[in-house]
Amino acid sequence: MNFKISKRAFQSALNIVARAISSNSPLPALSGIKMEVEHDSITLTGSDSDISIQTVLHGSDEDCGLIVKEAGSIVIEAKYILEIVRKIDADEIELEIVDGSLTRISGMSAEFRINGMRAMDYPAIDFTRPSQQLQMDADLLLKIISQTTFATSDRETRPVLTGVNMKCNGSHLECVATDSYRLAKKTVELDSENHFNITIPARSLNEVARTIDSDGKIQIAVSDKKAQFWIGDTVIQTRLIDGAYPETERLIPTEFQHELTVDSRDMLSAIDRASFIKNEGISIVKMSANSEEVVISSKSQEVGSSVENLNIIQYEGNPLEISFSGKYVFEAIRVLSATTIKIFFSGEMKPFIIRNVDDDSILQLVLPVRTYS
Numbered sequence: 001m002n003f004k005i006s007k008r009a010f011q012s013a014l015n016i017v018a019r020a021i022s023s024n025s026p027l028p029a030l031s032g033i034k035m036e037v038e039h040d041s042i043t044l045t046g047s048d049s050d051i052s053i054q055t056v057l058h059g060s061d062e063d064c065g066l067i068v069k070e071a072g073s074i075v076i077e078a079k080y081i082l083e084i085v086r087k088i089d090a091d092e093i094e095l096e097i098v099d100g101s102l103t104r105i106s107g108m109s110a111e112f113r114i115n116g117m118r119a120m121d122y123p124a125i126d127f128t129r130p131s132q133q134l135q136m137d138a139d140l141l142l143k144i145i146s147q148t149t150f151a152t153s154d155r156e157t158r159p160v161l162t163g164v165n166m167k168c169n170g171s172h173l174e175c176v177a178t179d180s181y182r183l184a185k186k187t188v189e190l191d192s193e194n195h196f197n198i199t200i201p202a203r204s205l206n207e208v209a210r211t212i213d214s215d216g217k218i219q220i221a222v223s224d225k226k227a228q229f230w231i232g233d234t235v236i237q238t239r240l241i242d243g244a245y246p247e248t249e250r251l252i253p254t255e256f257q258h259e260l261t262v263d264s265r266d267m268l269s270a271i272d273r274a275s276f277i278k279n280e281g282i283s284i285v286k287m288s289a290n291s292e293e294v295v296i297s298s299k300s301q302e303v304g305s306s307v308e309n310l311n312i313i314q315y316e317g318n319p320l321e322i323s324f325s326g327k328y329v330f331e332a333i334r335v336l337s338a339t340t341i342k343i344f345f346s347g348e349m350k351p352f353i354i355r356n357v358d359d360d361s362i363l364q365l366v367l368p369v370r371t372y373s
Contacts, residue, residue, distance in 0.1 A: 001035075001037050001070055001071065001072025001073065001074060001095070001096065001097045001103075002068075002069040002070040002072075002094075002095070002096040002097070003037055003042065003066065003067060003068045003069060003070075003094070003095055003096075004065070004066070004067040004069075004092055004093070004094045005042070005057065005064065005065060005066050005067075005092065005093055005094075005095075006063065006064055006065035006066075006091065006092060006093075007085060007088065007090060007091055007092060007093045007107065008063075008091075009057060009061075009063055009064045009065065009066075010057070010085060010093055011082075011085050011086065013042075013044050013055050013057055014033060014044065014078075014081060014082055014085060015082070016044075016053060016055050016211055016234055017033055017044045017045060017046035017053045017054065017055055018033060018046050018078045018082055019046070019053060019207055019210065019211075020046040020047050020048055020051045020052055020053040020207070020236075021033070021046045021047070021048055021078045022048035025048060026048070026049060027049075027123060028117070029075055029117055029121050029122045029123065030047055030048055030049065030122075030123065031077055031078060031079075032075040032076050032077045032078055032081075032116070032117055032122075033045065033046050033075065033076060033078050033081055034046075034073070034074075034075045034119055034122045035073060035074050035075070035076070035095075035119075036073045036119065037068055037070075037071050037072050037073065038068070038071055039059075039068055039071055040058065040059035040060065040066070040068065041056055041057060041058050041059060041066070042056070042057045042066065042068075043055075043056050043057075044056075044057070045122075045125065046078065047123070047125055049123070049239075050201065050204075050238065050239050051201070051203070051204045051207060051236065051237070051238045051239070052125050052127070052236075052237045052238075053207070053211075053234065053235070053236050053237075054125075054127055054234070054235050054237075055233055055234040055235075056233045056234075057233075058233070065092065069096075070096075072097055073119035074097055074101060074103055074116040074117070074118075074119060075116055075117040075118070075119055075121070075122050076103060076114060076116045076117075077114070077116075080114055081105070081114070084105050084112050084114070085105070087110075088105070088106075088107035088108070088110050089107070089108060089110070090107030090108035090110070092107060093105065093106070093107045094106050094107065097116075098113070101115060101116040101117060101118055102114070102115055102116070103115075103116045125237070127228075127235060127237060129221045129228060129230075130221040130222055130223035130226065130227075130228065131221075131223070132194050132195075132196055132221065132222050132223065133192075133194075133219065133220065133221045133222075134168075134190055134191075134192050134194055134219075134220050135191065135192070135217050135218070135219055135220070136188075136190070136217065136218050136220060137215070137216075137217060137218070138212050138214065138215055138216050138217070138218050138231075139215060140188065141208070141209075141212065141218050141220075141229075142209055142212060143186070144175050144186050144188065145164075145205045145206065145208065145209045146209065146335055147184055147186050147335045147336070147362050148164045148175050148176070148177040148184045148185075148186055148205075149164060149177060149202040149205050149206055150177075150184070150331050150335060151177040151178060151179060151182050151183060151184035151331075151332075151364075152164060152177045152178075152179060152202040153178075153179035153180070154179075155179075158180075159241055159242075159243065160199055160241050160242075160243040160244070160245055160246075161178060161179055161180065161246075162201060162202060162203075162241065163177075163199040163200050163201045163202055163240075163241040164176065164177045164199065164200055164202060164205060165177070165197070165198070165199045165245040165248075166196070166197075166198055166199070166200060167196070167197045167198075168190070168194045168195060168196050168197075169195060170193045170194075170195070171189055171190045171191070171192065171193050172187065172188075172189060172190075173187070173188040173189075173190055174186075174187050174188075175187075175188070176245070176248050177202070178246070178248055178251075181325070181328065181366070181367050182325075182328045182332065182364070182365060182366045182367065183248060183251065183252070183351075183363075183364070183365040183366075184332070184335070184362075184363070184364055184365075185248070185252070185362070185363045185364075185365075186361060186362050186363075187361050187362075188361065194222075196222050196224075197245075198222055198224070198227060198240050199240060199241040199243070199245050200227050200238060200240060200241070201238060201239070201241060204227075204236070204238035207236060208229045208231070208236050211229075211231050211234060211236060212231055214232075218230065218231055224240070225239070225240060226238065226239055226240060227240060251351065251365070252351070252353070252363070252365060253344075253346040253350060253351060253352075253353065255346060256317075256344040256345060256346050256353075257317050257318065257345065257346060257347060258289065258315075258316065258317030258318065258320045258344070258345035259314075259315070259316040259317060259342060259343070259344055259345070260289060260294065260312065260314075260315050260316075260342065260343045260345070261312070261313040261314040261315075261340065261341075261342050261357070262294075262310065262311075262312050262313055262340070262341060262343070263311065263313065263339070263340060264333055264336065264338045264339060264340065264341045265339075266310060266311050267310065267333055267341065268330060268333055268334060270296040270308050270310050271285055271296065271326050271329055271330045271333075272326075272330065273306060273308060274296050274297065274298040274306045274308065274326060275298065275326035275327065275330065276306075277298045277299065277300050277303045277304060277305065277306050278300060278303070279300045279302075282325065282327075283298065283325065283326035283327060284298065284323055284324070284325065284326065284369055284371060285297070285298050285323065285324060285325075285326040285329070286298065286321065286322070286323045286371065287320075287321070287322050287323075287324070288319075288320070288321050289315055289319065289320045289321075289322075290315070290318075290319040290320070291315055291316075293309055293310075293312075294309070294310040294312050294315060295307060295308070295309055295310065296308045296310050298326070313340065317345070320345055320348065321348060322345065322348050322352070322368050323368055323369045323370070323371045324352075324366055324367075324368050324369055325366070325369060328366050329354070329366055332354050332364035332366055333354060333364075335362075335364070336354065336355075336356040336359070336362060336364065337356070338356035338357065338358065338359070339358075340356075340357045340358075341354055341355065341356060341357065342354075342355050342357055343355075348368065349368055349370065350368070351365050351366065351367050351368070352365070352366060352368065353365050354366070
């Protein structure tokens with residue numbers, strides 16, 4: 001194996017595939033990046049067995065500057081190759097296998113010799129594209145990810161809640177995330193028809209979001225075992241989470257006794273100011289509402305208290321007092337990207353819903369908190 005390549009293009013591709021590599025890799029070979037060099041392309045692969053990323057650099061791409069002198073393959077420890085390429089101060093980098101798996105990496109006057117691993121020792125990863133496929137605008141996929149993944153659980157006690165459930169029935173796609181205390185639901189109408197019900201790890205979806213760097217279409221392919229996201233010359237493949245996702249539809253209230261319309265920035269600012277007062281590290285915010293005023297408050301025996309009158313657009317219903325996690329409501333409002341929001345309440349100890357008045361496709365639900373003061 002022997003090739004020359006633009007440092008900028010090579011470094012960018014290495015950074016993308018390296019995101020799939022875990023510091024606690026189950027297999028020694030998975031701590032490395034696999035390089036497969038053909039006569040006019042280089043394929044880079046990184047994986048931790050749960051998520052795999054593969055990207056291709058083409059010799060036909062002028063920005064790539066790829067010149068292949070000899071085909072071949074090697075696996076090099078990710079942390080070493082990333083650091084070496086970053087430190088080499090040159091526009092072009094040359095890689096060559098000089099003896100067995102010993103690899104010479106050079107640029108300008110700098111030269112490194114690194115022991116690699118044989119490509120045949122790298123686990124076989126099946127990147128075959130599943131038959132169920134759909135296409136989605138990049139900005140729409142980014143919205144789905146940003147408006148749902150934050151609500152997934154970070155605890156492994158219920159693994160299925162660490163992912164986003166995507167259920168497609170015909171052209172209607174429903175994406176739901178919950179950690180049992182809050183819920184985010186995004187609905188999308190697609191151009192094509194598919195039928196699947198899968199749960200994708202939030203971490204994998206966040207890597208997809210980080211990889212999308214332009215507008216255009218994203219190709220998505222799914223089976224009952226894996227999902228693939230094709231972004232230009234890069235494919236991100238992820239395992240799916242086993243297990244039945246809970247029936248969340250019955251948790252969403254349909255009848256409401258109170259309705260608050262408010263400027264989202266005013267609500268975010270008020271919650272942010274109230275949230276610095278914490279009880280045992282948790283910010284519990286109390287809201288008292290009637291047709292005359294809405295008051296946001298918080299208090300702690302150790303810290304003190306905060307009280308603020310909220311500028312409201314409209315309030316309908318009887319007086320209401322409700323307490324909630326400041327963090328959960330703040331995050332729910334922030335991802336709505338709304339100027340004006342509506343909050344629907346069914347009662348003091350029942351889940352409440354937050355919506356963007358201009359976008360019915362997204363719903364945020366938060367459970368209230370019981371307080372004894």
